[in-house]
Amino acid sequence: MLRGKFEFHLIVQAKRTSGTIFHRNIYNIEQTNTIMEIIIFEEIDKTRRKIRLTQTSWNHIRDEHPEIVDHEELIKVIKMPDKILASDRDDSVALYFLYKKQRKEFLKVSVKYLNGEGFIITAHHTSKLQ
Numbered sequence: 001m002l003r004g005k006f007e008f009h010l011i012v013q014a015k016r017t018s019g020t021i022f023h024r025n026i027y028n029i030e031q032t033n034t035i036m037e038i039i040i041f042e043e044i045d046k047t048r049r050k051i052r053l054t055q056t057s058w059n060h061i062r063d064e065h066p067e068i069v070d071h072e073e074l075i076k077v078i079k080m081p082d083k084i085l086a087s088d089r090d091d092s093v094a095l096y097f098l099y100k101k102q103r104k105e106f107l108k109v110s111v112k113y114l115n116g117e118g119f120i121i122t123a124h125h126t127s128k129l130q
């Protein structure tokens with residue numbers, strides 16, 4: 001049985017509006033005991049904390065909120081939120097909001113913090129900051 005941390009990197013190229021090309025590692029696989037979780041991205045948020053999106057959470061978001069079509073939307077929310085609130089139900093959860101003019105709603109990303117690192121647990125559109 002394999003134990004430990006393994007990384008699988010898929011390198012992609014994309015052009016930003018400035019025309020420069022950047023590379024991003026898209027997938028990391030972590031294994032602890034016998035559970036493997038694919039990490040779609042790790043980003044540093046506005047408050048300089050590391051936040052991850054796992055394949056499991058992305059599957060949940062896509063299944064329950066199919067209007068969210070690209071995980072890049074979630075990166076924008078955690079990097080440039082209009083507002084960050086603490087959850088009133090769980091002290092370890094932060095709620096990130098970014099107003100989407102075309103929808104006239106906020107995109108809300110819920111992040112659970114464990115051991116100083118954040119994990120996106122869900123995301124959806126909402127008209128209220130709560």
